Amino acid sequence: MHKASMYCSKMNFRRSTLILNVGGTRYFFPKDVIKDFPLRRVSRLHSCVSEKEVLEVCDDYDRERNEYFFDRHSEAFGFIMLYVKYGKLRFVPQMCELSFYNEMIYWGLEGSHLEFCCQRRLDDRMSDTYTYYSEETKSEEGIKREEDPQPQGGKKWLERMRKTFEEPTSSVAAQILATVSVVFVIVSMVVLCASTLPDWETAQNNSVEEHRIIEAICIGWFTAECIVRFIVSKNKCDFVRKPLNIIDLLAITPYYISVLMTFFTGENSQLQRAGVTLRVLRMMRIFWVIKLARHFIGLQTLGLTLKRCYKEMVMLLVFICVAMAIFGALSQLLEHGLDLESKNEDYASIPAACWWVIISMTTVGYGDMYPISLPGRVLGGLCVVSGIVLLALPITFIYHSFVQCYHELKFRSARYSRSISTEFLS
Template identity: 90%
Template sequence: EEPTSSLAAQVLATVSILFVIVSMVVLCASTLPEYTAESVREPSGIIEAICIGWFTAECIVRFIVSKNKCEFVRRPLNIIDLLAITPYYISVLMTVFTGENSQLQRAGVTLRVLRMMRIFWVIKLARHFIGLQTLGLTLKRCYREMVMLLVFICVAMAIFSALSQLLENGLDLGTKNKDYASIPAACWWVIISMTTVGYGDMCPITVPGRILGGICVVSGIVLLALPITFIYHSFVQCYHELKFRSARYSRSLSAEFLN
């Protein structure tokens, strides 16, 4: 649970990080068209089994040595570990009981979704990097600000999407913009405009629509900036707290070892 507590813990943390990286590379490679070849799929299957074995053993050992088993089961990171490991064993069991090969199983939508859940292994890195821990703690503490930000965006999106649909397509001005045929379609334009992304796949062509687009962009900048200050200060505070907690825990382990 504390990778910096000892040299052995640091070695195990490094090995775990390497397994996560290898697993992610295999997962990404499995989506390539060339992955269907047997010469490629068989070695990657072996690598996948080794990674699953390591993660399973790690999870079991951590459960055995944990002092509070109920708290261990309730921790979000441990739940994510279980959700990431389970799909592999489900696929293996289906192979044993149905006799189908793995390629046919992956054709099922459910199994493909379960297989992609392995991407959550990236979150395992939160145990080894204080930055990811800080991000998670910040989101937990700033949920009110996040909800407030979401409300701001939803209200602005409702207003600007309705107005843009009216100005670009709803009024009979001789020029109708088919990209704004409905309010839900205009919502996409509002989102990419308020976040200043601007893909360019749809844009207003009328003068009132362009004026509204400028107001939408400026409003998005202001609305997004309002809660960011609170989130930033919370992030800095959480980072210093975790740094202090980690240093204190390391000192206590060192003192216990010397005694």
């Protein structure tokens, strides 16, 4: 106990200054800065309470001078420190993009922190070489796993259960479980779609029990899966806050609400009044299709891309709204607002004209309303061309972000597949 407290007092930055020695270049930092340092590897030093934990983060440690040694590229770290200071990260001149990217991963940065031009260079290089991570990435992920204490005794089976339910590619059992879950999702979607067919009511009257049994089995599986994943999760609060878990709850809850409403109202006129509510709750089961994101890398890539590119998506919506307001007002003026012999009643108001603008800018062209005057048709042509240009502006960045997210998720999936093959052969 005394030895542990001695380590704790030594490792918790007794000195007011901390020294980072990266490839022979020394950096001095006040101890208060380290706790919330933008580089994850450096900030981890603040929570170290023993010399063993420190050596898991850095390569060597001098207790007397409170100096931490990192055998890494000093020039690359200098550019990373410029990002910490000014918020802009670019590649080191005359240095391989993948090598610099490995340095970024080591210090806890991602490709999204790079400037846009450098992100394009990195994506192109990854696409050409099919090299997404180096051995340093694997060691970094190994360190992250070592941060949590290894389960022992009765807790080991909880860790296995958690990986089986949370990581579909972590083992053969996890892949089988994921396949069964996908089958239940497909069955539930087929039943939901079939329930909207005109002949469904007749079929349901003839075999109502079979339909209810299928629906109950699917809901029972999703409920049991959600409960087990909640029980074996490490952090219950984080589990509740995850988007996919919220979607699971939204997909399961309507069934139980509709069952309770049927139980309390019975098969009478009161149930008929609640028919709209029941139909809305029943249709919310469409969220089940999003559960496929747990098992398909494409949907995961889409979600991660939208998360990283939300600023560009907002910018795109702003472009569309501004153009819609301008072209909507002009089209209403040219088609209806001026003193014309034949007014176009489809453009009687600006909101009505905005519908025509959004359909034209997206090149959908329903044809339900269109300009009839010559100035209106000229404006329509400008509206279509402007829509193509505005929609194309943020697409390049979103595309490169999508490629990067796909490479990252594909690498993780390939790593798990290799671990499964090794486990099976052994």
